[in-house]
Every structure is written in structure tokens, then in C-alpha cells.
Amino acid sequence: MKDENEINVLDELNKGACMGMDAIHFILDKVKDEKLKTELNRQYSKYQEIEQSITKLYPEYSDKEPHETSKMNKVMTWYGIEMKTMLDDSTSKIAELLLQGTNMGIIEGRKLLNHKQTDEAVNELVEEYVTMQEETVEKLKKFL
Numbered sequence: 001m002k003d004e005n006e007i008n009v010l011d012e013l014n015k016g017a018c019m020g021m022d023a024i025h026f027i028l029d030k031v032k033d034e035k036l037k038t039e040l041n042r043q044y045s046k047y048q049e050i051e052q053s054i055t056k057l058y059p060e061y062s063d064k065e066p067h068e069t070s071k072m073n074k075v076m077t078w079y080g081i082e083m084k085t086m087l088d089d090s091t092s093k094i095a096e097l098l099l100q101g102t103n104m105g106i107i108e109g110r111k112l113l114n115h116k117q118t119d120e121a122v123n124e125l126v127e128e129y130v131t132m133q134e135e136t137v138e139k140l141k142k143f144l
Contacts (some may be wrong), residue, residue: 001117003030003061003112003118005118006060006118006119006122007058007061007062007118009117009118009122009124009126010054010057010058010061010065010066010087010122011066011067011111012108012112013050013054013112013125013126014051014054014060014066014067014068014110014128015067015068015069016049016053016105016108016129017047017048017050017051017129018042018047018068019069019077020043020044020101020102021044021047021048021051022045022069022073022074022077022078022087023077023081023091023097023098023101024043024047024098025044025099025144026042026077026078027081027085027094027098028040028041028079029041030081030085030089030094031091031094032091032129033091033143035143036091036094036143037138039140043132043136044135046132046136050125050128050129050132052127053058053125053128054066055124057121057122060121081097085097092143092144094143095140095141095143095144096138096144098136099137099140099141099144102133102136102137102140103137105119105129105133106130106133106134106137109126109129109133110130110143111131112126113126113127113130130142
């Protein structure tokens with residue numbers, strides 16, 4: 001098997017995609033604005049595409065499965081969304097929460113690009129993930 005670096009980067013990327021999908025899944029029923037719902041469904045599909053690309057690429061580096069977010073992380077994500085939207089579930093508040101999470105994804109993705117030397121296929125996937133996240137930020141800003 002190839003370098004551990006590729007496996008680590010793909011695992012981190014997969015966790016980020018899973019967290020994005022979890023957050024959208026947990027928050028979608030609170031969204032009243034149809035345009036935001038449409039945008040979140042588009043984002044969810046993009047995360048799924050990235051996750052599928054990771055699943056396809058992963059066997060080149062490991063005979064295991066890509067790491068996902070833990071059950072505890074899922075619970076914490078759900079709980080955080082519930083608590084932060086309990087008093088304010090406005091479109092603006094929801095966009096703000098999603099922006100915070102997306103920005104964390106961009107930061108992690110940029111760190112992977114800047115500090116992990118990976119082969120071209122993995123690097124392209126990280127670039128795709130970061131670009132998607134940066135585009136998402138621009139789209140979410142309109143809902144603030």
C-alpha cells in the first residue's frame with residue numbers, strides 16, 4: 001500500500017463530507033426558505049459526489065474503509081444545531097451556522113493542501129472539496 005499520507009488525507013476529507021451531510025440532514029427540516037432548501041440539497045449532492053470519489057479512490061491506498069464521523073460527533077452536531085436554533089431558527093441564523101461549519105471545512109482543507117504532500121488524484125479531490133466549500137460560502141452569504 002502507498003503512503004499513509006494519502007489515507008490520512010482521504011479520511012479527513014471523508015469526515016468533512018460526512019459532517020457537512022450530517023449538518024444539512026439535521027437542519028433541513030428547520031429551513032423555511034425554499035431557495036435555501038434548494039441550495040442545501042445542491043450542497044448535499046456535492047458532498048455525496050465527493051464521498052463517492054473518496055470511496056472509489058480509497059482502495060488504491062488501503063484495503064479498509066474510509067473513516068467517517070463517529071456516532072458521538074453526529075450526536076454533538078445534532079445537539080449543537082438544536083441548541084443554537086432553539087430560540088432563533090431564522091433563515092439568517094441557519095445560514096450563519098452553516099457558514100461557520102463550512103469555514104471550518106475550508107480551513108481543514110487548506111491545511112491539508114498546504115501541509116500534506118499527496119499524489120495528484122488525492123490533491124485534486126482536496127482542491128475540489130475546498131473549491132466547493134468556498135463556493136458554498138458565497139451562496140450562503142446571501143441568506144444572512
